Amino acid sequence: xxxxxxxxxxxxxxxxxxxxxxxxxxVRSVPPPGGAFANTSRxxxxxxxxxxxxxxxxxxxxxxxxxxxxxxSVSFTPEYQREWGRQSLRFVPFVRLDSMDDERxxxxxxxxxxxxxADLWELDVGVLKVFWGVTEFKHVVDIINQTDRVENIxxxxxxxxxxxxxxLVRDFxxxxxxVLTGFRERTFPGTDGRLRLPLVVDDxxxxxxxxxxxxxxxxAVRWSHLVGPLEFGVAHFHGTSREPRFFETTRPNGxxxxxxxYDVIDQTSIDAQAIFGQWAGKLELYSRSGQGxxxxxxxxxxxxxxxxxxxxxxDLGLVAEYLxxxxxxxxxxxxxxxxxxxxxxxxxxxxxxNALFGWIIDRKTGExxxxxxxxxxxxxxxxxxxxxRVFQGAxxxxxxxxxxxxxxxxxFLQADDYVQLEIVRFF
Amino acid sequence: MATQWxxxxxxxxxxxxxxxxxxxxRALIxxxRALIxAPAFATSVLGAIVLGVLVLAxxxxxxxxxxxxxxxxxxxxxxxxxxxxxxxxxTMINRNRLxxxxxxxxxxxxxxxxxxxxxxxxxFDSPKDQRGTALLSYAHKIGTDDQWLYLPxxxxxxxxxxxxxSGPFASSEFAxxxxxxxxxxxxxxxxxxxxxxxxxxxxxxxxxxxxxxxxYTRQVAWFDKEEYRLQRIEYYDRKDALLxxxxxxxxxxxxxxxxxxxxxxxxxHQTGRSTELQWREYRFDSGLDENRDFSTNSLxxxx
Numbered sequence: 001x002x003x004x005x006x007x008x009x010x011x012x013x014x015x016x017x018x019x020x021x022x023x024x025x026x027v028r029s030v031p032p033p034g035g036a037f038a039n040t041s042r043x044x045x046x047x048x049x050x051x052x053x054x055x056x057x058x059x060x061x062x063x064x065x066x067x068x069x070x071x072x073s074v075s076f077t078p079e080y081q082r083e084w085g086r087q088s089l090r091f092v093p094f095v096r097l098d099s100m101d102d103e104r105x106x107x108x109x110x111x112x113x114x115x116x117x118a119d120l121w122e123l124d125v126g127v128l129k130v131f132w133g134v135t136e137f138k139h140v141v142d143i144i145n146q147t148d149r150v151e152n153i154x155x156x157x158x159x160x161x162x163x164x165x166x167x168l169v170r171d172f173x174x175x176x177x178x179v180l181t182g183f184r185e186r187t188f189p190g191t192d193g194r195l196r197l198p199l200v201v202d203d204x205x206x207x208x209x210x211x212x213x214x215x216x217x218x219x220a221v222r223w224s225h226l227v228g229p230l231e232f233g234v235a236h237f238h239g240t241s242r243e244p245r246f247f248e249t250t251r252p253n254g255x256x257x258x259x260x261x262y263d264v265i266d267q268t269s270i271d272a273q274a275i276f277g278q279w280a281g282k283l284e285l286y287s288r289s290g291q292g293x294x295x296x297x298x299x300x301x302x303x304x305x306x307x308x309x310x311x312x313x314x315d316l317g318l319v320a321e322y323l324x325x326x327x328x329x330x331x332x333x334x335x336x337x338x339x340x341x342x343x344x345x346x347x348x349x350x351x352x353x354n355a356l357f358g359w360i361i362d363r364k365t366g367e368x369x370x371x372x373x374x375x376x377x378x379x380x381x382x383x384x385x386x387x388x389r390v391f392q393g394a395x396x397x398x399x400x401x402x403x404x405x406x407x408x409x410x411x412f413l414q415a416d417d418y419v420q421l422e423i424v425r426f427f
Numbered sequence: 428m429a430t431q432w433x434x435x436x437x438x439x440x441x442x443x444x445x446x447x448x449x450x451x452x453r454a455l456i457x458x459x460r461a462l463i464x465a466p467a468f469a470t471s472v473l474g475a476i477v478l479g480v481l482v483l484a485x486x487x488x489x490x491x492x493x494x495x496x497x498x499x500x501x502x503x504x505x506x507x508x509x510x511x512x513x514x515x516x517x518t519m520i521n522r523n524r525l526x527x528x529x530x531x532x533x534x535x536x537x538x539x540x541x542x543x544x545x546x547x548x549x550x551f552d553s554p555k556d557q558r559g560t561a562l563l564s565y566a567h568k569i570g571t572d573d574q575w576l577y578l579p580x581x582x583x584x585x586x587x588x589x590x591x592x593s594g595p596f597a598s599s600e601f602a603x604x605x606x607x608x609x610x611x612x613x614x615x616x617x618x619x620x621x622x623x624x625x626x627x628x629x630x631x632x633x634x635x636x637x638x639x640x641x642x643y644t645r646q647v648a649w650f651d652k653e654e655y656r657l658q659r660i661e662y663y664d665r666k667d668a669l670l671x672x673x674x675x676x677x678x679x680x681x682x683x684x685x686x687x688x689x690x691x692x693x694x695x696h697q698t699g700r701s702t703e704l705q706w707r708e709y710r711f712d713s714g715l716d717e718n719r720d721f722s723t724n725s726l727x728x729x730x
Contacts, residue, residue: 049555049558088728115728117719117728118719119716119718119719120718120719122719122724122728129582130582131581131582131583131584133583134585134586156581167724169718169719169722169724170718171718174722174723174724224723226573231586273586275586275587275588275589277571277588277589277590277640278588278590278640279588280586280588303588305588305590305591307590307591307593307594307640308593308594308642313594313595313598315591315594347598348594348595348598349598350521350523350529350598352556352557352598377554377556380554380555381554381555383556424556426554426555426556426558427555
């Protein structure tokens with residue numbers, strides 16, 4: 001109840017800002033003090049920005065476990081950055097308040113790190129985010145940061161990862177070494193949350209293969225290079241898997257829950273992209289051992305760009321990818337034998353309107369997911385983000401039996417079609 | 428965009444013109460002008476005979492329009508080589524047919540490379556939702572350029588297809604190909620005539636993009652005779668209709684050698700939209716390093 005009031009209050013506050021500012025009709029923004037290039041290697045520069053984003057999610061159907069249909073939340077992300085000489089400091093905390101799911105009300109230190117850039121190397125120390133990958137629908141090799149799964153199901157929101165990161169830039173590629181000091185547990189929706197498995201994941205039951213648990217120090221190395229039209233990266237990770245396995249267990253009060261178990265794994269991966277004119281071929285592949293038997297997972301496909309279709313300014317992109325996980329029925333993802341087709345639209349208008357339509361089909365069972373992600377600027381300081389996901393094709397009855405049915409992997413999502421609108425206010 | 432005038436080094440020619448050593452700067456066009464500085468010679472009979480022979484030989488010495496066009500482009504490039512690295516800020520004002528304005532702020536850093544085209548990195552500062560988005564380009568003399576887009580929300584560096592070059596840059600009236608480093612090798616040339624633009628007497632040169640993904644069949648460029656600076660370009664689309672015109676104003680000389688404009692204006696004649704670029708605070712020689720400041724790592728670092 002309090003959360004609903006908080007959400008409405010925040011919405012009113014941000015709208016109030018909008019009314020006050022737009023009435024002043026600021027057309028030209030002023031260049032930052034200290035000149036356009038205050039952040040050359042000789043000058044100091046500080047910036048502080050904020051994002052406030054109320055979000056509303058609407059589920060047309062009540063959840064299988066009786067969850068509500070309207071989920072209101074608001075997130076707040078300050079961003080502080082200071083650069084002086086070759087050093088910089090960056091601080092980005094994050095917090096979300098959610099009206100429906102206690103687990104989704106959470107905070108995270110997304111970034112807090114110090115960085116030094118020398119001529120031949122650079123060093124980052126602290127909590128930061130590193131992204132690896134080239135594909136659009138499933139980020140297979142992106143392993144460094146833990147997924148903030150309670151934020152969204154597409155694995156694109158990540159928790160901050162503490163590390164020491166050394167990067168060497170040479171003519172024959174970029175070499176990265178990561179010492180990952182400490183482990184972040186994956187977040188999951190709670191009892192009242194949507195887009196979750198029939199049994200709640202209870203992190204009080206978390207167990208680790210490593211005796212050090214969350215304190216374990218993991219490591220990764222990567223070499224990336226550009227040769228003509230081909231850009232590739234080869235990496236190896238050794239440490240606690242970011243992806244847990246689940247065991248069913250019974251709590252003292254008799255409740256059946258899922259207990260996450262984090263194995264220690266070795267994962268060797270390749271990511272590559274080759275661009276020829278309007279075509280881009282993409283590949284992400286890894287081989288992992290230590291989480292059961294050694295297996296391979298991959299995503300590969302292409303993107304074909306159409307610039308200025310029908311003599312307009314609109315750009316289109318066709319995406320086709322095959323998503324594969326060698327564990328098959330035992331995969332920890334529902335995207336284990338799927339074809340993904342996508343259409344990217346960019347209007348190239350003053351509002352930077354763009355959208356990505358997606359259709360992911362399971363080759364074996366015919367289950368599919370339809371998705372739409374779009375965004376557009378409103379005025380000068382606002383942005384609207386729309387997300388729609390529809391889950392179809394599985395038989396919902398098997399969900400009621402708490403077992404997992406490999407022929408209906410997405411059964412648990414069948415009632416969770418949703419529309420999500422987020423309005424971001426930039427300060 | 429600044430790099431249009433910031434040429435790649437090519438085979439590193441000795442670009443410094445030292446009047447004490449090389450003598451007065453000779454004009455490239457017009458073989459006859461080279462003889463003006465020899466009046467004593469011309470007054471002698473021998474001189475008259477030599478002059479006569481040379482005049483008769485002019486058709487042999489005169490270049491074809493294609494050679495003249497290339498020579499003009501090469502001279503413009505030669506005069507704008509050796510600037511090393513450059514930092515500059517940009518305010519971009521987009522206007523639609525009704526005069527509604529939309530403003531973007533961004534920063535450029537550009538570096539000349541030893542053997543290929545320029546490398547450039549553009550960072551967007553405003554509007555706020557674009558803050559931190561960045562574009563890294565490696566211009567190549569031969570073949571299509573490499574470009575990467577940095578998406579700050581995902582911390583993702585995404586290499587983008589080179590066919591995008593004909594598409595609008597930041598939804599403005601400038602295409603990507605208008606702003607990337609204009610290497611000589613990217614066009615073939617043909618000298619048309621002498622012309623006038625504003626206060627300047629100019630060479631008018633037609634140029635044809637080599638890249639098949641270009642959005643233009645041809646461009647007509649005005650280079651002023653004084654300093655070989657680009658003053659105006661007319662762009663003809665794939666149907667060979669006049670699409671847009673670029674005018675360049677406010678040239679200021681930096682470091683005693685390099686000319687940079689304060690303002691560029693691109694008018695799209697077919698849609699009525701326009702984009703004005705205001706360049707501010709050019710800074711040369713900031714000690715930028717190719718590996719440190721123009722790698723995909725540098726993309727991630729820029730905020």
